[in-house]
Amino acid sequence: PIVSDAIRTMPKAELHLHIEGTLEAELAYELAERNAIELPFAGLEDLKQRYHFTSLQSFLDLYYQLMSVLRTADDFRDLVLAYMAKANRAGVVRSEIFFDPQVHIANGIDLDTVLDGLLSGMVLARERYGISSGLIPCIVRDMPVESALETIEALAPRADELLGLGLDSAEVGYPPEDFKDVFQRAGDLGLRLVAHAGEEGPASYVRQALDDLHVERVDHGIHSVEDKDLIELLKHRQIPLTCCPLSNLKLQVVSDLGELPLRRLMAGGVPVTINSDDPAYFGGYIDDNFDALSQIGFTLPELASMAENSLNAAFVDDAERRTML
Ligand code: HPA
Numbered sequence: 001p002i003v004s005d006a007i008r009t010m011p012k013a014e015l016h017l018h019i020e021g022t023l024e025a026e027l028a029y030e031l032a033e034r035n036a037i038e039l040p041f042a043g044l045e046d047l048k049q050r051y052h053f054t055s056l057q058s059f060l061d062l063y064y065q066l067m068s069v070l071r072t073a074d075d076f077r078d079l080v081l082a083y084m085a086k087a088n089r090a091g092v093v094r095s096e097i098f099f100d101p102q103v104h105i106a107n108g109i110d111l112d113t114v115l116d117g118l119l120s121g122m123v124l125a126r127e128r129y130g131i132s133s134g135l136i137p138c139i140v141r142d143m144p145v146e147s148a149l150e151t152i153e154a155l156a157p158r159a160d161e162l163l164g165l166g167l168d169s170a171e172v173g174y175p176p177e178d179f180k181d182v183f184q185r186a187g188d189l190g191l192r193l194v195a196h197a198g199e200e201g202p203a204s205y206v207r208q209a210l211d212d213l214h215v216e217r218v219d220h221g222i223h224s225v226e227d228k229d230l231i232e233l234l235k236h237r238q239i240p241l242t243c244c245p246l247s248n249l250k251l252q253v254v255s256d257l258g259e260l261p262l263r264r265l266m267a268g269g270v271p272v273t274i275n276s277d278d279p280a281y282f283g284g285y286i287d288d289n290f291d292a293l294s295q296i297g298f299t300l301p302e303l304a305s306m307a308e309n310s311l312n313a314a315f316v317d318d319a320e321r322r323t324m325l
């Protein structure tokens with residue numbers, strides 16, 4: 001338990017975390033009541049029965065459905081605070097938070113409401129826990145490219161309050177190259193660039209994310225292991241992968257955590273980091289992900305090096321990085 005506590009609480013940055021994926025079933029019901037929304041389930045117990053997924057899409061269906069309870073700035077603030085309390089206990093000193101603006105806009109919520117709520121939660125988390133954080137809106141890749149272009153323009157006036165731009169949602173059939181113009185514009189706005197690639201999709205999508213979108217980190221990226229030259233490129237450019245073991249297990253990307261290519265990627269010189277993705281849905285927060293790897297034989301030095309990779313991969317300046325160590 002002493003080693004386990006050390007692993008759980010060592011300082012780390014969380015670099016792959018969808019704030020909507022931290023919405024626990026209990027909070028979803030609380031917010032539904034507060035906003036007089038009728039959820040299409042028989043109750044909390046019925047909802048909790050539905051957390052069995054067979055693919056990314058089967059998860060996304062429930063995830064997008066539950067997001068409809070988020071209506072006010074207070075809802076978004078409370079969601080951030082509930083996550084940050086857990087992140088603090090897990091040793092998180094820095095969190096770079098994804099959200100899906102297009103889905104909230106489609107639900108009739110103003111972008112300013114979303115941003116004001118999330119940012120106020122982040123300010124409070126800095127005061128309460130000393131956790132530094134940044135916001136990365138993600139383009140929902142299975143919505144039309146025109147919607148993505150509209151979204152980046154809607155975000156543009158508040159670009160200086162954002163850290164970066166990401167790309168998420170259903171992967172296969174929605175290649176990164178389709179979003180070249182969107183990412184070009186985001187780069188021109190001074191945003192840091194990341195994209196989900198190689199989760200369910202092939203290594204070629206990871207290559208496109210690098211070559212066409214010019215991303216600085218790849219979210220998931222585990223299928224990079226299928227392409228030796230790509231591993232060499234990731235090593236050469238020191239592109240971090242934000243891996244999410246419990247997510248891959250729950251979405252049946254692998255049938256066993258031991259199948260994950262984390263050690264092969266690390267041996268190839270690729271900076272691997274460990275993250276929780278959508279912890280309310282996947283059975284654990286970032287400390288549970290570290291603990292799960294420990295239980296299948298990852299050593300304290302291996303886990304410490306992945307935590308150190310996360311601090312190095314965070315989008316902060318050197319002065320701030322020193323305060324995180
Ligand atoms: N992959 C793609 N889209 C997502 C994910 C994910 O793991 N989580 C939330 N949106």
Ligand code: ZN
Pocket residue numbers: 016018168196219277
């Ligand atoms: Zn993700």
